[in-house]
Amino acid sequence: MRHLLRLSLALLALGACRSPTDNDQGGVPPLLTELPRTLSSAELRIVEGANLFAFDLMREATRALPSDSNAFLSPLSASLALGMTLNGANGETFEQMRTALRLDGMTESEINEGYRDLIALLGGLDSRTETRIANSMWGHEGLSLEPSFAEAGRSFFDAEIRTLNFGDPAAVETINDWVSGKTNGRIPQLLEQIAEGEILFLINAIYFKGKWRVAFDSRDTGDGPFHGADGRDRTAPLMRQEETLHYDETPEYQAVDLLYGNGAFAMTVLLPAPGRTPAEVLAGLDPAAWSALTARFHEAEVHLTLPRFRLEYARSLGQDLSALGMAIAFDEGRADFYRIADVRPDRLYITRVDQKTFVEVNEEGTEAAAATAVGIGVTSAPEVVEMKVDRPFLFAIRERLSGTLMFLGVMNAVGT
Structure with missing residues (x-):
């Protein structure tokens, strides 16, 4: 009888704005009117696909939103998390995920290069706006990642790769501390626990901090x-x-x-x-x-x-993503993620895609954070x-x- 293991992948993204007093001495900076370089064709297609994914995901997620409730998502966070996961998908699983991410027609190399170049671009556009993107992979002791999967994480997402004993309760604290540090403490607990059999987490963190160009009084x-x-x-x-x-x-x-x-x-x-x-x-x-x-x-x-408002929000995105066309990735009998780790005769599949977010808008600016967790299990004028x-x-x-x-x-x- 096949045993049940689990692998989880998580992503975290943050946007924030700080008080204008931090940079007032320099006055209002000149308005940036063009990018420092021309976008590559891969970047243009990634941006277009990611934005289409953003609107489609938001429509699915808010389709049944109660009239007294609010919603706040980071589709970019989800896109990056699933983009990292895509490097481990095979066959129909890869095709459906690429379609759900609205990246049809792009090769795997083009997708990876587009994400890599976009990550680099976003981090260097405004000296007064701090934008950092960090990625990591946290594997359970004994897990052997496919070399090509690990190398894609390093080369295209600049991912740290670390090993922990997931049976030790301190592993959750270690991962959460990393997440909290990358998000200025706004997502202090991405993981509540590591379930029995979980073997991997992939985490992508985006941190954004700036101020209004024209502040409110x-x-x-x-x-x-x-x-x-x-x-x-x-x-x-x-x-x-x-x-x-x-x-x-x-x-x-x-x-x-x-x-x-x-x-x-x-x-x-x-x-x-x-x-x-x-x-x-x-x-x-x-x-x-x-x-x-x-x-x-x-x-x-x-x-x-x-x-002026503040909002914390959480949503499980599995059904939304299935509706966008990647249902096979959640099917334990059909999903193919052997390019993450070859566990045959067992099989890897996505068990969950959860996102937590935070946003605060005030007179000085905006602070926002998002954390997306993708879980993958192995089972049989x-x-x-x-x-x-x-x-x-x-x-x-x-x-x-x-x-x-x-x-x-x-x-x-x-x-x-």
């Missing part, structure tokens, strides 16, 4: 009503700003781009028109629509009202406009010049 913040999607009015702290901002408006929504640092990174806020919902706006978003939206941004004098974000809205944290979406959120209820 805390003296202008005051309590006001937030009109929730459930029909209930809640009292929320509303920040206010009257500034020249990047703005767009259509019959479906108002949109504003709030820049960090030198403008490489931004938070884009979409406020559906009265009578429309975030889900209806999200339904019409794909990479082409998103690119058209961001291309339409123009400078306008905006009287902006935006709630100047104008004055008003944008009052006091009802449900969408928001994204993105890198503007490459177009990379890092986080997506839906806020249906803010305040008490």
Whole structure:
């Protein structure tokens, strides 16, 4: 009778913003208007695929979102975690995962090179915005990774590879300490325990820290009503700003781009028109629509009202990912991950994909974190406009010049 082992892979991503006082001595930096280099064809396809994956994943994850609940995901975190996993997939398992990640037509080499180059790019765009990406593999004593899988982790994701005794309770603490250190303490406990038979964790961490390019004045913040999607009015702290901002408006929504640092990174806020919902706006978003939206941004004098909020969120993404086309990877009888480790006659398969997130938006900036755990088992023009974000809205944290979406959120209820 075959025994049951488990292998788990985890990814962690963080975005954060800090107080403007840290960099005020240098004043407002010049606005970055172009990338320091041309994106490679692999990077362009990775960004397009990752952004399509972002919108599709968010739609699946929020399809049944209660009207009094909020959601915040890092699709980039999930994409990177599954991208690392893809190096261990074979045959139909590889094909389905590549399709789910919206990377059809790309070779494995192109995918790896695209992720590698994008990781390097995101880390060096803004000296006032700290962006770091770290990866690691944590294997149980006695696990023998396929050399090509380990080398792909090192070469393309710069992954640390370490061995622990998973039977020792200290192993959980060791992994969690690494995660917490990479996320400034915002995800202090990615793992609650290592289940019997688990043999591997792969962790990818993204850390982002910056400040608003145009900060809110805390003296202008005051309590006001937030009109929730459930029909209930809640009292929320509303920040206010009257500034020249990047703005767009259509019959479906108002949109504003709030820049960090030198403008490489931004938070884009979409406020559906009265009578429309975030889900209806999200339904019409794909990479082409998103690119058209961001291309339409123009400078306008905006009287902006935006709630100050903090959110912690968790979701198991297995069903969402299956709906996107990679169900075979979760099938213990059909999944093929022998390129991670050859355990024949046993078989590896994904047991879970869980994500935890954190976001806080205030007058100084934004702090956000996401942790994704993928488990694998073996078994047998100047104008004055008003944008009052006091009802449900969408928001994204993105890198503007490459177009990379890092986080997506839906806020249906803010305040008490």
